[in-house]
Amino acid sequence: MFKSTKVILLVAVLVLAVQSGYAADMQQMGNMNMQTDIGSEGMKMHKGxxxxxxxxxxxxxxxxxxxxxxxxxxxxxxxxxxxxxxxxLEAIKPSMPVDFEITQQGKGYIIMNIRPAK
Ligand SMILES: [Cu+2]
Structure with missing residues (x-):
């Protein structure tokens, strides 16, 4: 009786630990997504x-x-x-007309997306 209570408690603690670990991961992911969203709103995109x-x-x-x-x-x-x-870039070949969007990143500019022009 005592022994099985201990096992149940141990399992309960483990389950809690795992769940809170997941919760932390989920929260971090949530934060990451939020930051990305804020970032993309704050990033000025230029079409080229x-x-x-x-x-x-x-x-x-x-x-x-x-x-x-x-x-x-x-x-x-x-x-x-x-x-x-x-x-x-896998869809882009030399001499191909392209549409792209760039944003400033540090001192330089980075292409956020590029695709063959229609
Ligand atoms: Cu240029």
């Missing part, structure tokens, strides 16, 4: 259009000859970009 030249899907880099981006006072130019999501 251009022609992809060199694509390096492995390093997540793409060289683009882009049209002027008026929201940033950028003239037409050819430049390298880092892409947030390397997988986006």
């Amino acid at each position: 259009h251009g022609i992809a030249n060199n694509i390096n899907a492995r390093s997540g880099k793409v060289n683009i000859s882009h049209e002027p981006i008026e929201s940033m006072n950028w003239p037409k130019m050819t430049m390298d970009f880092t892409v947030q999501n390397k997988a986006d």
